[in-house]
Amino acid sequence: MDDQNKNLMLATALSFIVILVWFVLFPPPEPSPADPNAAITSAEGQAVLPTASGDEVATSGAATNAVAEPIADAPRITIETDRLKGSISLLGGRIDELALKDYRVSLDEGSPIVDLLAPVGQANPYYALYGWAPGAGLSFEEVPGPNTIWNADGSRALSVDSPVTLTWDNGIGLQFTRTIAVDKDFMFSVTQSVENTGAGTVSLAPYGILARHGEPQDLKNFFILHEGLVAMADGELSEIDYSDMPDFDINPNEGARAEVTQVAEQGWIGFTDQYWMTTLIPQPGAFKATAKYDERRDIYQSEAVLPTQKLAPGETATVNTQLFAGAKEWETIRNYQKAGVDRFLDSIDWGWFFFLTKPIFAVLHYLNALIGNMGWAIIGLTLLIKAILFPLAYKSNVSMARMKALQPQMEVIKEKAGDDKQKLQQEMMALYKKEKVNPVSGCLPILLQIPIFFSLYKVIFVTLELRHAPWLGWIEDLSAPDPSSILNLFGLLNFMPPEPGSILAIFSLGILPILLGISMWMQQKLNPAPTDPTQAMIFAWMPWVFMFMLGTFASGLVVYWIANNTITFTQQYLIMRSQGVKPDVFGNIRAGFKRKPKAE
Known part of the structure; x- marks a missing residue:
């Protein structure tokens, strides 16, 4: 064999030896089970929510609880589309039960469909919730949060052609409305509005939270795959593994380990697994994106807090946030990107060789x-x-x-x-x-x-x-x-x-x-x-x-x-x-x- 062929074969051998050595030295570890319902050690039992931009929203000494004890008889609204099934709990109006009809856990006969979201009380709770953080003149009891029981106004099913509307009156002049719609694939639209019928000016900030108790059970922990937080902020992609979030610095204003990013124009934040993803996509404009780990209860959170709204008597404020919750289908995500979600295809982990992959x-x-x-x-x-x-x-x-x-x-x-x-x-x-x-x-x-x-x-x-x-x-x-x-x-x-x-x-x-x-x-x-x-x-x-x-x-x-x-x-x-x-x-x-x- 001539030297030319020897070099070719040796180059081939070397490339595969690199792969083999890596697999031998760094095999994917088995995930360790985490307690999804770890006890809350704080006296108040509350998780701190980041503030919106501006000084009006207070965060020190008070918090919005991202976790609520399950209420057995809390009413639910069914989610039923060609591709999704699940329900919305009127406790907090949280989207906390969602399964993907088109995908099964395995190829075995009778294998169940893939569950994406799960409520508190089940193994590994994972859910989305929305609310308003109080500003000047308001307390947490006077704005809707994770523990608020919403009224469904007769709505009992969410489908592509039938959005649902939730309402809540705080009893002192603020009337809150939340309209939830879903498209034919995996995108929810959550429109939050508040009307000030009282006598004084108030300020408050709308937010969205994705909360995950413990790491995913099927976490791969493989070097070639990113699993964890994924975010886009004004064209800059961030990827933080679940294992790295506990290393965040303690944020004194948050009461948890957090990393905060100020988004000027557009972006999104959420969690990605190998094949599934949940993502908060606020309306274009400034917002605060926060990645947070609550080590007291082993909860991972991604949060989007929109700017503070000041409402004089008789005024109404309305904001819209989209929620992607589903499968990372290339064509579906590309269509959402074409519809205005900035660089959404980058939520798929293309790696260093993205120009080839x-x-x-x-x-x-x-x-x-x-x-x-x-x-x-x-x-x-x-x-x-x-x-x-x-x-x-x-x-x-x-x-x-x-x-x-x-x-x-x-x-x-x-x-x-x-x-x-x-x-x-x-x-x-x-x-x-x-x-x-x-x-x-x-x-x-x-x-x-x-x-x-x-x-x-x-x-x-x-x-x-x-x-x-x-x-x-x-x-x-x-x-x-x-x-x-x-x-x-x-x-x-x-x-x-x-x-x-x-x-x-x-x-x-x-x-x-x-x-x-x-x-x-x-x-x-x-x-x-x-x-x-x-x-x-x-x-x-x-x-x-x-x-x-x-x-x-x-x-x-x-x-x-x-x-x-x-x-x-x-x-x-x-x-x-x-x-x-x-x-x-x-x-x-x-x-x-x-x-x-x-x-x-």
Whole structure:
């Protein structure tokens, strides 16, 4: 094997070794269970709400409680659309029960649909609530908060065509109204208004809160995925993991660990998991975005507080806040971005290689819509990538073919130079210059393939569209490893292979990883094995090592790599033939099975 191919294979090996070492050193830890109903240690039992911009809203010494004890007979309003089901509690008017009809927990028959929000009293409460923070002349008892019992005015169901209206009168001249609407997907619109029918001027600030008790039960804790707070403030994206929020500084005005951002024009704030998200999206204009961790009760909060409203007698103030609560579907989120939600697509974790992951997924999404199958879309994407890189690959393979044709002359130069490395280098460079051959051009395609590989890995891992996406036959989820196993002869034996995560699972190879190993092995056979015994042994083992390494990777990624190897083999074979070099693939295979004579 010439030096060109050695460099290519070593570069490939190095990129995969980096992945393997990271997985070994930093495996995803098992999430530790948290007590979702930790006791409140403060005397008042209240969670401090951040102030709106301005001095009118008082926060020191008083607070709005983001948590209320569950009231068994608190009335509820049903949420029912084609894609959502749940309910709104009239205790605080909180949206605290929501499930996603289109998504199930697993592929098992009878698997329940995904629950997104849950009320206090259930495991891992997670909810959205709205209210008004009191300013000058008002107390917390005189504004609606998490413990207020709202009147539903006869409304008992929220649907796409039927918004609901809640009302509350504080008894001293302030009448509050909250109208909640929902669209056909995952966006709620919450319109809050207050009318001052009293005799004096008052000031108060509207807010929205997303509260989550404890970390998610299915937290991945994986370096390639962001889970936690996600926010956009005037075009600047912030991502803070759940594990980092307890490290916030104690804010004396908040009574909890908090990080506050003043948004001047537009933004949003919320929580994101691997596939699901909740986000507060205030109306355009200034607001205060706060990320908060209440260590007393292990509660994570994201808050949006709008500017203080001053109301003279007879005046009314109205504000609107949107709430996204649902699945991180690329097309749905893109439509919301087109409708005015600033840079909403950045809520999907595109990573450092966003300049590759974004267009790669856009093409993949288009191909899936065109073909109707994500597996074939991945193969189509591979063909497009290879077509784009073909001019570079052609130049590289032509250079490799010419290098191979120069082997006899290179051997003569090596014999003449002997141990004089400087002379050998000079003679080699002179030969390359004379024959117009670039010895490093063969490395460029593989160097470009490495970031593409990592980007596709990121896309397959973080995007919802690959979750539970089937390809053909036994591949029912391209985001999961190949479920077949050589240990039970791919289902012929009545034996269950080891579960993923087990040490033995690495030997439970599926059909796709085996095909991957074969495709890499065939690619090697375009050239004879290296004459050096050590190098020959390394290259002989390399395809099978990668086969085991990628055996636990997502099936979609393995499909891509098999298609990439197959196309690369075909390209290289045809280009070498066009340059007068005839690869003896079967001869190289036979040579690999011959026993080496023992040294005397």
